[in-house]
Amino acid sequence: MRNLIALFACCWIATSVATSASANEPAAAKLAASVSKPASASLPAASAKKPELFKPIAIKPAAAAPAAAAAAAAPAASAKSEEEAEVELSEKIARRLAELRERQQTRASAAVHAKKVADARRRDEERAAATAAAAAAALANAPRRGTSWSYEGELGPANWSKINDNWAACGRGNRQSPIDLRDGLKVNLEQVGFDYHPSSFNEVNNGHTIQVTVGGGNFITVGNQTYELQEFHFHRPSEERINGKGTEMVMHMVHKSYDGKIAVVAVLLERGQAHNLMQTVWDYIPLEKNEVVSPSIVINPIDALPEKREYYTYMGSLTEPPCTEGVLWIVFKQPRQASPAQMALFARLYPLNARPVQATAGRMIKESN
Numbered sequence: 001m002r003n004l005i006a007l008f009a010c011c012w013i014a015t016s017v018a019t020s021a022s023a024n025e026p027a028a029a030k031l032a033a034s035v036s037k038p039a040s041a042s043l044p045a046a047s048a049k050k051p052e053l054f055k056p057i058a059i060k061p062a063a064a065a066p067a068a069a070a071a072a073a074a075p076a077a078s079a080k081s082e083e084e085a086e087v088e089l090s091e092k093i094a095r096r097l098a099e100l101r102e103r104q105q106t107r108a109s110a111a112v113h114a115k116k117v118a119d120a121r122r123r124d125e126e127r128a129a130a131t132a133a134a135a136a137a138a139l140a141n142a143p144r145r146g147t148s149w150s151y152e153g154e155l156g157p158a159n160w161s162k163i164n165d166n167w168a169a170c171g172r173g174n175r176q177s178p179i180d181l182r183d184g185l186k187v188n189l190e191q192v193g194f195d196y197h198p199s200s201f202n203e204v205n206n207g208h209t210i211q212v213t214v215g216g217g218n219f220i221t222v223g224n225q226t227y228e229l230q231e232f233h234f235h236r237p238s239e240e241r242i243n244g245k246g247t248e249m250v251m252h253m254v255h256k257s258y259d260g261k262i263a264v265v266a267v268l269l270e271r272g273q274a275h276n277l278m279q280t281v282w283d284y285i286p287l288e289k290n291e292v293v294s295p296s297i298v299i300n301p302i303d304a305l306p307e308k309r310e311y312y313t314y315m316g317s318l319t320e321p322p323c324t325e326g327v328l329w330i331v332f333k334q335p336r337q338a339s340p341a342q343m344a345l346f347a348r349l350y351p352l353n354a355r356p357v358q359a360t361a362g363r364m365i366k367e368s369n
Contacts (some may be wrong), residue, residue, distance in 0.1 A: 047358065149321050151207075157355050160321050170323035176358035177316030177329060178239035184312055184367030191309055192265075192330060193221035196229070196302040202294040205286050209233040209353055210346070212281055218301055218359075220255055222328065227255030227263040229301055236346055238268055239319050239354045240331050242312070247335055248343055251278075251304055262318070263328040267304055272337025277303040282345055301355065306334040310368035319355045333368070 149155045153294035155163065161171025169176070199215035211233040218229035231254055238250035249269040256262055269275070277299060286293045310333045317325040 004295050017220070021150070025361045031117070047082050072125060081318075091321065092143075113209075135362065151353050151355070160323065167321045167323060169317065169325055172321060173317060173325050174359075174361045175315055175317055175325040176323060176365065177319050177327065178355060178357055179243055179314065179316065179360050179363070180241040180357050181312045181314070181331060181365055181366075181367075182241075182243045184365040186367045186369050189311065189313065189366060189368045190223070192311070194302060194305065195219040195221070196300060198298040198300045200294075201299050202292050203281060203284055203286070204292045205289045205349070207289050209235065209350060210281065210285060212299075214299070214301060222263060222330070223265075225257055226256045226262065227261070230254050230256050232301070232304065232344060234269075234350075235319075235354045236350055236352065237354055240266055240268070241357055242268075242331075242333070249338065249346065250299070251336075253301065253304065261326070261328070263330065264318075266329065266331040267306065268332065268335035269338045269343075270335045271340055271343060273339065275336060275338040275342055277301075278338055278342050282342060306333075308334040312365060312367050314363055316358075316363075334345075 007297060012062070013098045088332065106253045144163060144165045149160055149163055151157065157170070160167050162171070177367055190278045196218045201212050201214050203210060203212045213231045214229050216228065220227050232251055233254075234249055234251055236249045238246040238248070240246065240250060247268040251269060253265040253267070255265070269278075280297070280299055284293050284295045312329075312331045312333065314329050315325075316327050317323050318327055
């Protein structure tokens, strides 16, 4: 590189000299003449002033050295600058790659975290669904022990068997009551023996009817079986039908034998004269539901019966939950009367508390001649 600079300087000097010679030819001739003279001849005249037509450029070695050094240093500086630029670019690329790797790692970590969260949520949902399914299955298989029922709506007769497992007969029994009493076998049925007498009583408005519990010692005898009167209650309209026809109300008198058998005597009620026994019961109706009232007077259950004792009889069930079957039914043909006011009083409390008629299912019905 230094040789190249020196060569460039020589060429530049030569060019300068040639240019000056062409511009000052006389001076050049004189210079040539003087050069051809001996050196001694020219010395005396050295002191004389001569016009300076041409002043040769003296190249000072000391001044040329920095230029050559600068010229030599320029490529080195350029190479160094390129190297520094390359290093800086490499550093930028490295930083950019590091940033990209960091972002990629961040995104990957976020994706892994999101997947873990999603998996955990899915597992929680699956566990919750499994728990709910297990609870639903347990609930479906759990024994039903409901106690609330009514004569209408979701708790009505059509759903009694679904409320409590012990009430299954209400839906699946084939000897259910009440029924439409028709096409009975007319036979010489023996008279039912009634051994009723004045007794203490208490009554309750139980949310389904007015129920009167009678003191012990009141019996009926049917065939060779004796039953003791437990209680009597009322329905509106009558649950029983005779040849498709019912009455406005009915009284059910429930009896039980010593071995647990049940017999129900049904007395149909129609509008007419006042019913003395019913009026006594109405006089002591409790003010609140499920409140038990025990009057200090007595009643005689015999006052509930009609004069004529012909009846229908068949095997059926209780007409309210649990709808127990194996119940002997005795339904008097002749109704008793009750006044419109007495009927209306009960209707205000229970406008409808009668189970619909059930299928006869081929049961035998006997009828007094």
